[in-house]
Amino acid sequence: MRPFTYIRPATPQEAVGAFAEAGEGARFIAGGTTLYDLMKLTIERPAHLIDVTAVRGLDRIEMDGDRLRFGANAAMSAVAGDPTIGRDYPVLSEALWKAASQQLRNMATVGGNLLQRTRCMYFRNGGGGIYPCNKREPGSGCAAIGGLDRGQAVLGTSEACTAVSPGDWPVALVAMDASIEVLGPAGSRSLPVGDLYRLPGDTPHLEFTLGPGEMITAITVPKTPAGRLSTYHKIRDRESYAFALTSAAVALEMSGDRVEGARIALGGVATRPWRASEAEEVLIGHLLTPELALAAGQAAFRDARPGRHNSFKTELGARTITDALIIAAGRGRT
Amino acid sequence: MSTTAFPNRARVDALAKVRGEAKFAADLVLPRTLYAMTVPATIAKGSLSSLPVEAALRVPGVVRVLTPEDFPAPPPYSEDGPPPPPTLETIIAYRGQPVALVIAETLEAAIEGAEVIRPTYVAEAFACVMESAGAQRQPADEVAFGDAPAALSGAAATVESTYDSPTQHHNPLELIATVAVWEDGALLIHESTQASSLVKGAVAGALRLDPARVHVRGATMGGSFGQKAVQRQTALVARAAILTGRPVKLVQPRAQIFHTATYRARTRHQIRIGADADGKIVGVQHHVEQEQSPNGYFAVSEYHRDVIRMYGIRNYLGTGADIRLDRQDSGYMRGTHPQPAFFAFESAIDELAHKTNRDPVEFRLANDTRVDPQNGHPLSSRFLNECLREGARRFGWSRRSPVPGSMTASDGSLVGWGMACGIYQSATTPAIATLRIDARGHTRFAISGHEMGQGMRTAIASVLIQDLDIDPERLEIALGDTRAAPQHMTAGSWGTNSVVPAAMQAAQRMRAAVADLLDGRQVSGNLHRKLASIRRPFLQVEVTTVGPGQDQAALETLRQGGFAVAEAVYPEFSTFSYSAHFLEVRIEPRTRRIRVPRVVSIADCGRVISPRTAHSQVYGGVIWGLSHALREATEIDPRYGGYLNEDLADYVVPVNADIGEIEIGLIDQPDPLANPAGVKGLGQVSMVGISAAVANAVFHATGRRIRELPIRIEHLL
Amino acid sequence: MCNDPDVAPEIPDNQLLVSRRDAMIASVAVVAASHFAASARAQTGPRQAALPVSVDQALIIRTSINGQTLEIRIDARTSLLDLLRERLALTGAKKGCDHGQCGACTVHIDGRRVASCLTLAGKVDGREVLTIEGLAGGDTLHPMQQAFIDHDALQCGYCTPGQIMAAVACVAEGNATSRERIREYMSGNICRCGAYVGIVAAIEDAAAKMGRG
Incomplete structure (x- = not known):
């Protein structure tokens, strides 16, 4: 790790100003669970760190009006443990507490978590140029394609990259039509969470749509009764403290056993948090049966492009959606 | 022999450990310590063409960079034992091999210094997995008695299958750490090692020092499981201490340890086994192949030693081969040879019991032996059948419905009850x-x-x-x-x-x-x-x-600091420890997640000297077995060599949520011959057989026989 | 029972007391050293090497560690774990992965458990750090420490300080209300020896004594 300067501004405006002043090699850091980790792997090499966690007032959880609003600095554990969120929006709570460990959730913020980078092993462990990686060294190729690709994406991939978007929280937010508020040199703006993420295409090193010096200040989620009938179902290689092989964020609006509205997003299988509208369409207006739920799950993977070792993800992913739908719908009966 | 049971005392070093006061090697903080960091090779085979160190020396805080030129030539070949591990060399034998050692005033500077060194190489073609072109197959010595092929041709029932067990890394939680101090012409090494005298000899040999002036203090170890014997890094750190005249500390990053420490070799076992009409095993043919380094010594023939003594086997033909690869040496990892061998063998026993419509417990009870099948000598003590009966009783085995797929839970999960046995030699x-x-x-x-x-x-x-x-x-x-x-x-x-x-x-x-x-x-x-x-x-x-x-x-x-093990096939008798494991798996109906909610494991380890720590060892062994069955595998991309999943996020070991209820029983009967204490070994036998019990339970739950570890969701979808 | 009697050299108390002026030179000062000094004394003094980075790549932090105020100049790259271990000789927290993947480095910051290996040391400026060394009240063990002994919730002991710090927090958070919940909320602490059965039993036991959970 090369040396860097480190400051902790106290207001959002100071933070944005400090970024501009620092110039080349400046990066915002929040909890640091991704950035500092990637610095240790020499993937990230900032010259200046602007730590935004001391920025005042950015950690509030607000539920007034017609939306939930999470300050970007709220700890993952704080939102996960909020009893109202747990009751009215289990998909949000579960997506948080099923991620990482309590230690990391105490450190990581709900804003910073949106910018987590892929866990592709070829990306992480390719220091010294061992593995070609278009994210790490644009144009160098992709070792994962044709390699040990069990963990790689099957949706949204390109000839240049199949790295999975690893997050859980962004998947839940995409399902819930959440937005982010962003502050930057040109002022503030807001955008849907889904628009934060790029597909890899032929520029997989460009992952987010934030401009230079822009920082996330808040996340907003429109309130909806679908929140109650929701879940984040996550299948992994062990019971806890692991990234998803497949996951599904599901929220339903039901009339009896009939599906009036459905939101489904997928994790572990795609290059970005993946809204599965094909699956949603299968459900709308029909009675929710296990068979229909499976048909919806399969619809979500209609365009899947598996590699050598990850074709199971299409089947597992479909079944994960199935179970998630059954769990979510079941919450209306208790 | 000890005739009375020992009381249940607290672990004597537990107090220091819960206070954070137990001193592991890396906990030594000496004044004027310098920090070291290794530079690993990025090619799988070849040689260094240049090793520029200027960039590292320009990093503030870096005081020196050790290169191959800083080390004496390797000692001449000796008949007395294996040579010490190489130090720094220009020939690259495997990816991750250390090529330089950066020494700095702070850890941060040492790390930065190591990062900026960019050696250049002349790369050569290499073979790193068993399927690689250029892998050299070298047949091993046969282990045979009776006439297994003839016996099997006359068997009433036979099964023949191939079982695969993956490459695995020990991953004790403690990183390999060395602190070397050179003072008044003597070298004091603090290191986490299970072989202090071997380390002493290796360092003295590699650096051409008088062994009388080399001392090794094996600190409290943060686990080892076979990993921490003689490490390549020790002589490097020692040399740095000598050259700088200051204490030098190296805590090796885990990703590097994957590439420099030993590992469990991947194995493939082909087993043919048959029984007569009474359910007696008539013969076993067992062929095993394993991955092996170019000069590795981890013996193929030892896969047979314990298998032979599990039951009353009258005819046995054991064969095998090493597949020589461009990798670092494999080595002993908890459960050692029997671990993969018994995944294979105890799976095959289950297949045979099923084929002959016999209960797997009854099948095993009926194949007991009182003598060592290979040489006819007495087994000094053997309470395997007691383990089986006690385990079956505690588990409630009699309530098992024998037909695969016939037990389900109220939530729709498939339920499987499986069992298997373990054995391990009790050497001295x-x-x-x-x-x-x-x-x-x-x-x-x-x-x-x-x-x-x-x-x-x-x-x-x-x-x-x-x-x-x-x-x-x-x-x-x-x-x-x-x-x-x-x-x-x-x-x-x-x-x-x-x-x-x-x-x-x-x-x-x-x-x-x-x-x-x-x-x-x-x-x-x-x-x-x-x-x-x-x-x-x-x-x-x-x-x-x-x-x-x-x-x-x-x-x-x-x-003299050598290796003097009396293997358990002693001149007049043989001494082995035994275990019997019973466990339940539950498999989710759709997503096929496999869970193990309960395990009963009973062991015969002779007299139990420390009941509390013995129980803990068995808990650990069971969890290691579950991990072998369901979690761990090291991944190697044959195009690049090295190990891809080189950290604890991607090399998956069990976490707390993976472990359900585990009940342990120890027979606690002293062995009358092995030693005056009546003690037999326990650490390995507690693990051996668990992975087969899992596979057998998965078969019972689903009717699907998985012969490849680890068993994962995709095997059952 | 005593073991490893000669690992750490005994050094006089006063070696730990560094004046403000010295601190600027030596990069470390221990203020109000009573308990901190006592816990550190058994090991060795704070390391006092000059930092090999430029002025703007270092910073001075003022923090409280185990109840004692400390002002120290650090390389901005330093993790909290390396600060504790290599500069302050508080070696209870362990390095098992250095990437937030094992939990052996768990300490508390402002009462919440964190992975100190992924925490920039600069982040604890103005905050309170509690490590395993500060958990017991003198010779009186914390109920969680005693429960770990009673249930043999350890073998090699390397993960143990992190397990105990995580466990204390787990109870305080209200996440020790059932075995299932304990297992889930203790899954960030890997025990390779496989002492999980004892760990869960110890936490159930201590939670009752701590009056929470």
Whole structure:
């Protein structure tokens, strides 16, 4: 790790100003669970760190009006443990507490978590140029394609990259039509969470749509009764403290056993948090049966492009959606 | 032999451990310490063409970079034993091999210095997995008795299958760490190792030092499981300490450890086994192939040793081969050879029992043996059937519905009940021990042995506190220190059964010595008070013990820092430990997640000296077995060599949420022949067989026989 | 029972007391050293090497560690774990992965458990750090420490300080209300020896004594 300067501004405006002043090699850091980790792997090499966690007032959880609003600095554990969120929006709570460990959730913020980078092993462990990686060294190729690709994406991939978007929280937010508020040199703006993420295409090193010096200040989620009938179902290689092989964020609006509205997003299988509208369409207006739920799950993977070792993800992913739908719908009966 | 059970005492070093005061090698913080960081090779085979160090030397804080030029040539070949690990070399034999060592004032500077060194290489073609072009297949010695092919041709029923077990890395939680101090012409090495004397010899050999001036203090170990024997890094750090005249510390990053430490070799076992109409095993053919480094010594033939003694097998043909690859040496990892062998063998037994419509427990009970099938010698003790009956009783095996797929839970999960057995040789090493009791209340016992968490200190304390009236609070047990006693490697489940008899003998001799001194006088108080009363500052006794069939030569080998194991097929009898495992799997109906909500594991390890730590060892063994069955595998991309999943996020070991209820039972019957304490090994046998029990339970739940580990969701979708 | 008696050299107390002026030179000062010094004394003094980075790549932080105020100049790259271990000789927290993947480095910051290996040391400026060394009240063990002994919730002991710090927090958070919940909320602490059965039992036991959970 090369040396860097480190400051902790106290207001959002100071933070944005400090970024501009620092110039080349400046990066915002929040909890640091991704950035500092990637610095240790020499993937990230900032010259200046602007730590935004001391920025005042950015950690509030607000539920007034017609939306939930999470300050970007709220700890993952704080939102996960909020009893109202747990009751009215289990998909949000579960997506948080099923991620990482309590230690990391105490450190990581709900804003910073949106910018987590892929866990592709070829990306992480390719220091010294061992593995070609278009994210790490644009144009160098992709070792994962044709390699040990069990963990790689099957949706949204390109000839240049199949790295999975690893997050859980962004998947839940995409399902819930959440937005982010962003502050930057040109002022503030807001955008849907889904628009934060790029597909890899032929520029997989460009992952987010934030401009230079822009920082996330808040996340907003429109309130909806679908929140109650929701879940984040996550299948992994062990019971806890692991990234998803497949996951599904599901929220339903039901009339009896009939599906009036459905939101489904997928994790572990795609290059970005993946809204599965094909699956949603299968459900709308029909009675929710296990068979229909499976048909919806399969619809979500209609365009899947598996590699050598990850074709199971299409089947597992479909079944994960199935179970998630059954769990979510079941919450209306208790 | 010890005739009474030992009480359940707390682990003697638990207090220091819960306070964070136990000192592991990396916990040593000496004034003026320099920090080291290795530079790993990025090619899988070839040679260095340049090693520019200027960029590293420009990093503020970097004081020196060691390169191959800083090391003496390797010592000449010797018949006496394996050569020490190489130091820094220009020839690259495997990816991750260290090519330079950066020394700096701070850890951060050492890391940065190592990052900026960009060697250039001449790369060569390489073979890194068994399927690689260019992998060299080298047949191994046969192990055979009777006529297995003939017996199998006449069998009433046979099964023949191939079973695969993956490459695995030990991953003890403690990183490999070395602190070397060079002072007044002597080298003191603090290292986490289970073989202090071997480390001493290796460093002296590699650096051409007088062994008398090299001391190794094997610190408290943060687990090892076979990994921490002789490490390549030790001589590098020692050389840095010599060249800089300051203490040097290296804590190797885990990603590098994957590439430099040993690992469990991937194996493929082909087994053909048959039974007669009465359900008696008539013969076994077992062919095993394993991955192996170019000069590795991890013997293929040892996959057969324990399999042969599991049941009354009359005909056996064991064959095998090494597949020579461009990798670092494989080595011993918990469960060693029997671990993958018994995934295969105990799966095959289950397949045969199923094919012959016999209950797997009854099938095993009926194939018991009282003698070593290979040589006809007695088995000194064998309570396998007791383990089976006790395990079946506690588990409730009689309630099992035998038809695969016939048991389901209320939530729709498929339920499978499986079982399997384990066996592991109970080998012995010689020991030299010194016991000193002083009049001021202090007792010191020094012996060859290393505390890895298995509880050796507690077992020794258990004996000394039971046999001697001493102050237990001031009992010091010196282990792993080449200055305190010659150190034999502690491994292979021979630790407790090698040191406990010596501790008993020392206590006995001490009591006799005290009686001689007192000469009939009645003196009150404990031994310290007695010595004080008769104005003796201290009393010291030394004892030596050897394994069955060993003589003075073994003690001499120990004194020279060598390897002197009496393998458990002793001249007049054979001594093995046994286990029987019963477990339940539940498999989710759609997503096919496999969970193991409960396990019952019963072990015959002879006399139990330290019940509490013994139970903990079995808990650990069970969890290692579950991990072998369901979690762990090292991934190698054949195009690049090295290990891809080189961290604890991607090399998946169990977390707390993976583990359900585990019930342990120990038979606690002393072995009458192996040693005067009646102790047999426990660390490995507690693990051996678990992975087969899981596979057998998965078969029972689903009707699908998985012959490849780890068993994952995709196998069952 | 005593073991490893000669790992750490005994050094006099006053070696730990560095004046403000010295601190600028030596990069470390221990203020109000009573308990901190006592816990550190058994090991060695704070390391006092000059930092090999430029002025703007270093920073001075003022923090509280185990109840004692400390002002120290650090390389901005330093993790809290390396600060504790290599500069302050508080070696209870362990390095098992250095990437937030094992939990052996768990300490508390302002009462919440964190992975100190992924925490920039600069982040503890103005905050309170509690390590395993500060958990017991003198010779009186914390109920969680005693429970770990009673249930043999350890083998090698390397993960143990992190397990205990995580466990204390787990109870305080209210996440020790059932075995299932304990297992889930203790899954960030890997025990390779496989002491999970004892760990869960110890936490159930201590939670009752701590009056929470």
